[in-house]
Amino acid sequence: MKPRRLPSGSWNVRIMIDGHTYSFTHSDRKTVMRMASEFADEHRENAVNPPLGKCLEDFIESSRETLSPSTVRAYGSIVRAIRKRTPAALNKRIVSLTNKDIQSIINPLRAPKTQRNYVNFIQVATGRKFTIKYKIREQKHIRVPTDLEVLGLVALFRDSEMEIPIMLGAFGGLRRGEISALTMSDLDGDYIHITKDMVLADYGEWIIKPPKTSSSIRSVLLPRFVADRIRERGHVTDLKPNSITNQLRKVQRRLDISPSYCFHSLRHYSASYLHAQGIPDAYIMARGGWATPAVMQKVYRHALKDKVAGMEEKAVAAFQFPFQSE
Numbered sequence: 001m002k003p004r005r006l007p008s009g010s011w012n013v014r015i016m017i018d019g020h021t022y023s024f025t026h027s028d029r030k031t032v033m034r035m036a037s038e039f040a041d042e043h044r045e046n047a048v049n050p051p052l053g054k055c056l057e058d059f060i061e062s063s064r065e066t067l068s069p070s071t072v073r074a075y076g077s078i079v080r081a082i083r084k085r086t087p088a089a090l091n092k093r094i095v096s097l098t099n100k101d102i103q104s105i106i107n108p109l110r111a112p113k114t115q116r117n118y119v120n121f122i123q124v125a126t127g128r129k130f131t132i133k134y135k136i137r138e139q140k141h142i143r144v145p146t147d148l149e150v151l152g153l154v155a156l157f158r159d160s161e162m163e164i165p166i167m168l169g170a171f172g173g174l175r176r177g178e179i180s181a182l183t184m185s186d187l188d189g190d191y192i193h194i195t196k197d198m199v200l201a202d203y204g205e206w207i208i209k210p211p212k213t214s215s216s217i218r219s220v221l222l223p224r225f226v227a228d229r230i231r232e233r234g235h236v237t238d239l240k241p242n243s244i245t246n247q248l249r250k251v252q253r254r255l256d257i258s259p260s261y262c263f264h265s266l267r268h269y270s271a272s273y274l275h276a277q278g279i280p281d282a283y284i285m286a287r288g289g290w291a292t293p294a295v296m297q298k299v300y301r302h303a304l305k306d307k308v309a310g311m312e313e314k315a316v317a318a319f320q321f322p323f324q325s326e
Helices: 031-046 052-062 069-085 087-091 100-104 112-126 147-156 163-172 178-183 224-233 242-252 263-276 281-288 293-302 306-325
Strands: 013-016 020-026 190-194 199-200 206-209 217-223
Touching: 013 031, 020 031, 052 069, 052 087, 052 112, 069 087, 069 112, 069 199, 087 100, 100 112, 147 163, 147 242, 147 263, 147 306, 163 178, 163 224, 163 263, 178 199, 178 242, 199 242, 217 281, 217 306, 224 306, 263 281, 263 306, 281 306
Parallel strands: none
Antiparallel strands: 013 020, 190 217, 199 206
């Protein structure tokens, strides 16, 4: 870092950092050297001990190719929320972050799950562990539709774009994104093959991608009347996941259904119905693709291959008679 005198009489210092050249000019020789030195020191500090905000943003950018679009979008939302509520925390360098700093970030959040999501993201991005006190989780009541309500929805949405999604949710245990991503090529006899998901990318567009977990890749044997109805219509649905939610919400509002339930409740209905019919929980989890990797190992350890075919037939038989059209 050697200063040179310019024709104007000022002093100039040029330094190269990570392949980029930076130039500093000042009328005083000592001042320009100090400016360049401080800049280099700060750059080195940012590389090994960046502010929390930069650390989080760099982590998102470096992980775009490996993280799901929904996760990238969620992480970006977390950074924006922290910047709005506790902006000072983003300026603290990661080495000097304390448990109290992280606690101040999550204290305004009401849901324990949201608090944990924030902390997990910060810990992964910074490579540090923090000891945090989370709010006590309130027992959440899940509203599961009744048999009559499901029958009513099937009848109400007959011949509409929502007919097949309602059937696949209630009788197949499929998620919204899985349903929106389906095409006729995924129907094989009475089996529906789930190998993809429709998710909202961080730039606001709906895209098709592989499921987030391997347990979500599965083949589900549908009741014959559901598979036949898909073949009759010639396609599954053109609705995006948010449109499926909105359509169901509008109908419930119009019919004054209270308390209301979300589309995901149809998955709970499917599981509850099969459980009531004596179908083992391990098979129900495998059929619905609920398992995390740890749970999935447990599921497939108990759902033995020689039992799967029989369970498929029993599951379909449970739905076949109460819901098939005359």
